Structure formats: structure tokens, C-alpha cells
Amino acid sequence: MTDRGEAALKLSQDTLQIGPSAMHWDGDRLVIEIDEATLPHPGRLQGRVTLTPEALTSVELPLTPSGAHIWRPFAPISRIEVALNRPGWTWSGHGYFDANFGTAALEADFGYWTWGRYPTRKGATCFYDATRRDGTDLATAIRFDQRGEAESVAPPPKARLSRSLWAVRRETRGDAGYAPRQVKRMLDAPFYCRSAVRTQIDGEETIGVHEALDLNRFASSLLMPMLAVKVPRRKRWS
Secondary structure (H helix, E strand, O other), rough: OEEEOHHEEEEEOEEEEEEOEEEEOOOOOEEEEEEEEOOOOOOOEEEEEEEEEHHHHHHHHEEEEEOOEEEEEEEEEEEEEEEEOOOOOOOEEEEEEEEEOOOOHHHHEEEEEEEEEEEEEEEEEEEEEEEEEOEEEEEEEEEEOOOOOOOOOOOEEEEEOOOOOOOEEEEEOOOOOOOOOOEEEEEEEOOEEEEEEEEEEEEEEEEEEEEEEEEHHOOOOOOHHHHHOOOOOOOOOO
């Protein structure tokens, strides 16, 4: 995506547009139109992602006692269709739609976190673990059924994963004695890693999306300038 000025933003009840890219609700489907410059390889990424939720939830998970940070799993069980202008980037499968909201910088309240969403025969299970700046920890497991109903469950044990290409520490959760492992690399940055991970939950093997975020690294004065190089910026838009 591209960092843009306020003139590039258009917001209505069912549409969010930022420059040439937008997302909007079309009936019960969320349609995401992508038209972005890419770095470091020059060119444009164009196409559409269509997400159809099986159910919408009303769940909000406060990530801090103050409620300054919220995780909102809008549609933890969905179907997606991807059609982008790159070879092999047209496919369909299961997916999810969530977001994080907050009134403070992440690095101000967290030092590290991991998150994972794993599909199961009955729905999906999400794990959220975080180390807060105040010395407390977040350790949450939520099970969603096909109707979008949520149930807080006892988290299975933590298990170490191999470090990312940038040596970001990683861990997830799974049945005792099971060794989770990465099966597909998605994104590697000096402070963040996203990948497909295989684990086992209640005896069922599953592959889900996993992320690890090192906010101590992110807050480093050495890394902040790298973001400006990686992400294009445009002050004006018409």
C-alpha cells in the first residue's frame, strides 16, 4: 500500500477508498479493489479480492486492561476469491476478516506478540499472546463455530517455531508434544513475520496464518527510516 494524504481518503457507510484502491460491501460480500505501485520491484499490483463471510461476529477483545487496543474479528470464517495480475495469484479458499483498533501506538504498550488463526472442522480457533509494557501478559484462545459464535477456551501449551529469516522470535500454540512448523513463508521484515504454520488442536492437524511482531525492534531508531524506503508516499491525490 501507499501512504497518502487526507485528500486521498473517501469514506461512506459501505465504502473506504484510499487513492486508487478501495474496499466496499456488495450485498454480503466485501470487495477489495487493489491498484498500487510496488517496491522494491517497479510496477503495479492490480486486481480484486472478494471475501464472503460465513457469519459476522460482534466479538471485541481488549488487548490491554485500559481498552486502548482492541482486536475485532469481524468474520473469522470466510471464503475468499483472489484475482491479481501476477502469475499464480488467482485462487480461492478459506480466509478471515479482522482488524486492530487503538488510541495509542502499539510499541508504547507492547514489547512482543504472536497471533494465529487456524481453521478446524467445526470453524476456527484463534490464539493471541502478547507481552505488555506493564509486565503483564495476554494469553487468549477463542473458538469460533460456523455461525460466528465465540467461546473462550483454555489455551493449549506454547510451542517454539524456528526463527524467521530476520531472526524474529516465533511461537504458537498446539497440543502437548506436537511440534508446529512453518509450511509457507508469506512476509519477512526485521520486526515482523507472517507465515502459514501447521499445528495440532484437540487432535486435529491444521494449517493457519501466523504472525509474530517484535515491537522492541520496531521502536528502534535504526528501523524506522527503513519503513519510509519500503512504503511509497504520496502527499497529493486527485
